Amino acid sequence: MAQHKTHSEQLARANQAVTDTKHAQKDASYRLHYHFMAPTGWLNDPNGLIQYNGIYHLFYQFNPYSYDWGPMHWGHATSTDLVHWKHQPVALAPSEPYEYDEKKSEMGCFSGSAVMNGDIMTLFYTGHLEGHDPKEVQAIATSTDGIHFTKHPANPIINGSPEGISDEFRDPKVWKHGELWYMVVGTAVGGAGAIALYKSSNLIDWEYAGIAAKSDGTQGNMWECPDLFPLGDKYVLITSPMNTDRGKSTVMVGSMDYDKGIFIPESQREIDYGIDFYAAQTFKDAKGRRILIAWMDFPFTEFPSKTDKWSGAMTIPRELSLGKDGYVRSQPVPELTALRDKHTHFDKQILSEDETYPLYTDQLLQHSYELTCKWTLPKHKDHGKAGLHLRRSTDGSERITVSYDLATNEIIVDTTHAGELSHKAVNKARLLHKNDEVTFHIFVDTCSVEVFVNDGEAVLSTRIYPDLASNGIALYTEGIEAATACMDIWNLKSAEIS
Known part of the structure; x- marks a missing residue:
């Protein structure tokens, strides 16, 4: 024994x-x-x-x-x-x-x-x-x-x-x-x-x-x-x-x-x-x-x-x-702002119905970043979507989609096209309140996306495994015209865990 x-x-x-x-x-x-x-x-x-x-x-x-x-x-x-x-x-x-x-x-x-x-x-x-x-x-x-x-x-x-x-x-x-x-x-x-x-x-x-x-x-x-x-x-x-x-x-x-x-x-x-x-x-x-x-x-x-x-x-x-x-x-937690590095600010962007507007190609952004984006939505509309494609390949075939659906008052994080290794899922969170503005605060890392909506009213976290070369960002609309009031992106430094 x-x-x-x-x-x-x-x-x-x-x-x-x-x-x-x-x-x-x-x-x-x-x-x-x-x-x-x-x-x-x-x-x-x-x-x-x-x-x-x-x-x-x-x-x-x-x-x-x-x-x-x-x-x-x-x-x-x-x-x-x-x-x-x-x-x-x-x-x-x-x-x-x-x-x-x-x-x-x-x-x-x-x-x-x-x-x-x-x-x-x-x-x-x-x-x-x-x-x-x-x-x-x-x-x-x-x-x-x-x-x-x-x-x-x-x-x-x-x-x-x-x-x-x-x-x-x-x-x-x-x-x-x-x-x-x-x-x-x-x-x-x-x-x-x-x-x-x-x-x-x-x-x-x-x-x-x-x-x-x-x-x-x-x-x-x-x-x-x-x-x-x-x-x-x-x-x-x-x-x-x-x-x-x-x-x-x-x-x-x-x-x-x-x-x-x-x-x-x-x-x-x-x-x-x-x-x-x-x-x-x-x-x-x-x-x-x-x-x-x-x-x-x-x-x-x-x-x-x-x-x-x-x-x-x-x-x-x-x-x-x-x-x-x-x-x-x-x-x-606000301590995370210590990781912020290169900052890019975008003024108001107006998108027509069913438009995709690339902000970054996959060569211009690192895997790890923080993004804030406020969408202004059309009043008296009861359908359509507005959001972003993240970790997007050059041809757009690979992407993670983060969007707001007016018809259901839901935030959607869709990893269906997030790469062969990723789990294919459509994550949904119904908002408590419906209004004409939706704010995304998003943290992207090498193989993760965490989406905070309207000051934490809803949060959606998911792991992703796209091709490491897929790194583009694009705004998009579906069935509506919409605008981003403003948008900020920070590259994030490594936390240097020792």
Whole structure:
């Protein structure tokens, strides 16, 4: 029988794997320029987002041994500005009987969160071991320097799901309210997605307080990566529901009754309507902002980057706010303006009906840029489209189309013609309000597009893999005359992740 390896031994092994393979990624195709990526291997959910002593910490689900999903570790990076990140040693590696079996691939330290308890940084995570009873438990690890973590001797602090709740029981999110700590865990009840609520006075001993929220039958059969937090004068619940056609990143706005231990939803939308957005997590920073980062990919899809032996990236950081209409808004953090380089401004452009107006040919623009564009639309029109073609080939056959459809009041991001390697999808987001102006704020990177509309009223994020030579931009109309009031484009510098 193989000798059991300690946590420190498993960490050393994982860090050596990173050292041995990260050099191969330097010139890999489609590596992003300003989005966070793991130094090598596989990345998925963001974990443990927190700021302490001026340092932002980003932990994430990580497989240092392969570009495929596998035994989950916690990768780690730090930043002073949410833009430039420094890779740190692997924070957590599977090593304990409730999370490690060398004969199984479906195991590891699954997703979770982080809190500061005085000067002690505490990570909460799910220990997962397929075939074990219980399959999923909740555990903690602590650190005094924010870099090196020790698993707690009391683990697992929650040894499996309560009676009547699914054994799909993972992704603890912890926060403090008053004198008590609270935790929500993603799970299911009777085949419907739900979150289990716990409370504690010391982060070690947890009391089950019941089901805080549950699917109405149309919101998925399991809720992953729950995040419950105050925003403005409301509470917000974000979940990643499984096996539903209604969306992948549900955001509910409502109220939290701590006495009864329940969240009461009042409205529901998607926090991001793009196909490549999952496992969003938020945290409150020292400025009082609620910052969100998500995995900019989606489970069960193929990743063309595997050809170069890497997989996965994070979205740009976004600041959340609550609109006067009671819905959540999401906008890029202003720190991203530090990446702006060469700037081009376009004055008003008037397009006739069914016109395509090229602004850039594919030789004149880099892959990574930020673009703002305000469209003025004809009044009293109930049909037609106006928008842009991005990453456009010289002949226009390859392109990503971002448009507003007057007939449906929808923003559309169409990757049907985005290249042979791209997932063919038509992403749609219906706007909350209809007016005669639509503003796009778009971030394009080597293999991604993130579209923010009308100050974050709707957001759509998707991965794309067009030919690297396809780099043109064109304005276009379909069935209407329209005008861009103004347009600005900035080339974006590399974030120089080290």
